[in-house]
Amino acid sequence: MSTSYAHLLPPSWKTQITQWIEEDVPSFDYGGYVVGETDQIAILYGKSEGVLAGVPFFDEVFKQLDCRVEWHISEGTHFTPIKKVAHVYGKARNLLLGERVALNLISRCSGIAYKSRLIADIQKAYGFKGIIAATRKTTPGFRLVEKYGVLVGGLDTHRMDLSAMIMLKDNHIWSQGSITKAIQLARSVGGFSLKIEVECRSEAEADEAIEAGADIIMLDNFTDRGLKDAAKSLKDRWRDKRQFLLESSGGITIDTVASYFNDNIDILSMSTVTQGVAHIDFSLKIQKS
Incomplete structure (x- = not known):
């Protein structure tokens, strides 16, 4: 299964990415000073079994840091370790500046997508024709990422918020x-x-x-x-x-x-x-x- 739901995302999501980057480097980037500005290539490895989800978030982190991501598998793809999932191109300092934020996003989103896929597979195996949905029990400030993972995994998001x-x-x-x-x-x-x-x-x-x-x-x-x-x-x-x-x-x-x-x-x-x-x-x- 391969799909993308990037066009569902609201205009505010890119601002959230900016805030998460700012949270991780509120003042001096000491480690970045050490590695400098040389052009480098980083490999994204999938080290445990999962379903790739969160591609737009990962891309935007590095886009804001003037880096470029080249994916080797599509969002929604099930993979087994160890998998070369993507290459990221950019300045050494910027690659490391975005590393933790991007990994946190994709690790959480992919984990939810993988569990959703496992449940969807059970549904398919038993022939249940109803809907299986997540709930509003999500992490404050991270709901968009988590609900996105549910969609990629193949389940229903239920209501997104109190207004839905x-x-x-x-x-x-x-x-x-x-x-x-x-x-x-x-x-x-x-x-x-x-x-x-x-x-x-x-x-x-x-x-x-x-x-x-x-x-x-x-x-x-x-x-x-x-x-x-x-x-x-x-x-x-x-x-x-x-x-x-x-x-x-x-x-x-x-x-x-x-x-x-x-x-x-x-x-x-x-x-x-x-x-x-x-x-x-x-x-x-x-x-x-």
């Missing part, structure tokens, strides 16, 4: 006293273009949410068996009466995801796609003269 979809959870419902009131208030400001999702802990709560017009019902923290029973019951009961999607979330991991596959479930969301993910080991080595 209205999700009503227990605290929202508590504030209004009922699911119905919370949905009515949310609809009054969200308009026709935003979907409303409601977190439900029981079939009774799900019934109320469906009746009130929720677009997506999240069955939260159900066991795999309990989920299947509830999903079938809800779909049977509301067939030809209401249109809605059923989502399952809570405690789903790469080891257990297959046990949640069900024809009555439309979406499985997993925070473990972006949390606790091993980074892919990359290194950047300047070729010796």
